[in-house]
Every structure is written in structure tokens, then in C-alpha cells.
Amino acid sequence: MECCYIRLEYYYVAKRRDISYAISTAGITVFFTILFNVGAVVVYPLNQTIASVFASNQDIIRETESFLRVVLPLLPFFGVCVNATSVGRGSGHTAVPTLIEIVRIWTVRIALGYLLAFTLGMGPIDIWMPFSLSNAVGGIALAIWVKYGKWERAVIKTTQA
Numbered sequence: 477m478e479c480c481y482i483r484l485e486y487y488y489v490a491k492r493r494d495i496s497y498a499i500s501t502a503g504i505t506v507f508f509t510i511l512f513n514v515g516a517v518v519v520y521p522l523n524q525t526i527a528s529v530f531a532s533n534q535d536i537i538r539e540t541e542s543f544l545r546v547v548l549p550l551l552p553f554f555g556v557c558v559n560a561t562s563v564g565r566g567s568g569h570t571a572v573p574t575l576i577e578i579v580r581i582w583t584v585r586i587a588l589g590y591l592l593a594f595t596l597g598m599g600p601i602d603i604w605m606p607f608s609l610s611n612a613v614g615g616i617a618l619a620i621w622v623k624y625g626k627w628e629r630a631v632i633k634t635t636q637a
Contacts, residue, residue, distance in 0.1 A: 503562070504619060507555040515548040523548075539600060546604040553615025560618030568631035572621055580614030 519526065527540035557577065564573035585606050592602030621627070 501622065504556050504559045504622065507559050508552045511552040511555040515551045519544065520548050542601060543604050546601065547608045547611075550608040550612045550615075553611040556615035556619050557611065560615075560622050563622050563627060567627045569625070569627040569629075572625060572627075573618060576614055576617045576621065580610045580617070584613050585610035 523541050523544040524537065527537040527544070531537055531540070557580070561570075561573040561577060564570045588606040588609070589603045592598060592606060593600070596602060
């Protein structure tokens with residue numbers, strides 16, 4: 477997907493914001509669709525088979541199945557996070573995506589995971605749920621930023637000589 481953002485940078489510098497916007501939204505849509513189809517259609521039904529390739533211990537296989545059941549449905553939002561932060565890098569606007577990523581990982585994933593797993597004591601599933609939820613929260617926030625944010629404005633102002 478980084479090749480999309482090299483093109484985004486090119487059109488961004490060339491002041492073709494319309495093409496930059498089209499590339500960014502197409503990249504997010506394509507990546508979301510691919511991850512959804514691979515995760516939901518291919519991996520999810522085969523999660524036990526996939527787990528048994530790497531381990532023979534039934535406890536490990538069950539835990540892997542639990543992880544995949546919780547994480548796979550919202551995994552496409554992780555693709556949105558990756559692509560939207562690439563839009564930020566490609567356009568030179570990195571502050572908002574970085575802030576969203578910090579909140580996504582440190583607040584939703586780590587703090588909520590700690591709270592659920594150790595305070596409520598419900599076990600490993602409480603770590604997987606915030607992991608998956610953080611992808612959805614970050615993906616939605618970053619998609620909104622790509623759609624409505626001011627990343628299309630130039631970071632470096634040029635002056636006429």
C-alpha cells in the first residue's frame with residue numbers, strides 16, 4: 477500500500493488535491509476490503525486448522541481460536557489505521573494521526589486491557605477485546621480524519637519570487 481502513498485505525495489506536491497484525495501480513499505477502501513475478505517472469508521472458518529499447523533497443544537489451539545474469533549472481525553480497521561497514517565506521512569500532516577494512534581494504543585488497548593484483565597480478572601479474552609476494539613476506534617477516527625481533516629492543505633507554503 478505504500479506505493480499508493482508515493483503517488484499521493486507526488487500529486488500532493490503537484491497541488492492536485494483531488495487526485496490525492498481519490499488515492500487516499502481508494503487505498504483505504506481496497507485495503508479494508510482485502511483484509512475483510514481474507515479475514516472473514518478465508519481465515520475465520522479455518523482458524524482451528526491454522527492454529528493446529530503451528531501447535532499441537534490443545535490449550536494453545538483453543539487460545540488461538542479465541543484470539544482469532546475476537547480479532548479477525550475488526551482487523552480491517554487496522555488496515556484503515558495503517559493507510560490513514562500513510563496519508564498523514566504522504567501529506568506531511570503527522571500530528572493528528574500520531575495523536576489518534578497514541579490514544580488508540582495506550583488508552584483503548586493497553587489501559588482498557590489492563591483494567592479488564594487484571595481488575596475484572598476475566599482472563600486472556602479481556603486482552604483480545606481491547607486489542608480488537610482499539611483497531612475499530614482508531615480506524616474509524618482516522619477514516620473521519622482522512623475524509624474531513626485538513627491534510628489536503630499544504631504544510632510548506634511557497635512564495636512567488
